[in-house]
Amino acid sequence: MATSQPIAQLGHPILTKKAQPIEDISSPSIQQLIDDMMQTVENAGGVGIATPQIHHNKRIFIVCSKPNARYPNAPDMPPTAMVNPEIVSHGNEQENGWEGCLSVPSLRGLVPRYTYIEISYFDRNGYKHHAIYTDFLARIFQHELDHLDGLTFVDRVASTDDLISESEWFRQYN
Numbered sequence: 001m002a003t004s005q006p007i008a009q010l011g012h013p014i015l016t017k018k019a020q021p022i023e024d025i026s027s028p029s030i031q032q033l034i035d036d037m038m039q040t041v042e043n044a045g046g047v048g049i050a051t052p053q054i055h056h057n058k059r060i061f062i063v064c065s066k067p068n069a070r071y072p073n074a075p076d077m078p079p080t081a082m083v084n085p086e087i088v089s090h091g092n093e094q095e096n097g098w099e100g101c102l103s104v105p106s107l108r109g110l111v112p113r114y115t116y117i118e119i120s121y122f123d124r125n126g127y128k129h130h131a132i133y134t135d136f137l138a139r140i141f142q143h144e145l146d147h148l149d150g151l152t153f154v155d156r157v158a159s160t161d162d163l164i165s166e167s168e169w170f171r172q173y174n
């Protein structure tokens, strides 16, 4: 059974640790972790969540972009668990965009990300996938991959001027 988990908040040490690769994707504990992350991100209205955010130190995240109250312009896709995800290559161009994070409530940050990335990951059944992500999906992937390397978006802003409250972000940009 999937159980929504408490989300680690900025300052919790788990959010600054490098997560460990998964060796046995089929193990019941990993499958349970994926189920719990799916439930947690859905309940929280996120477009992605990484394992450290539910207090585990494993290289897994969920990408689940769909339009919702927090991200009205997000593309629609089925929730996808990505195990041992990697950026294989990327374009040269970066673009600034506003990001939020379930671990950093009520704040948005202007973060530069690659607009074109070639990625790989294993799905929850152990099959390897390659894909090209652009724009918003590329942004989510880079944001979640950062979590597996102990970084949050506040580590990526160029200046504190690029941090604003979520209410102010809604007022100015929607």
Ligand code: ZN
Pocket: 100, 101, 102, 103, 143, 147
């Ligand atoms: Zn996040």
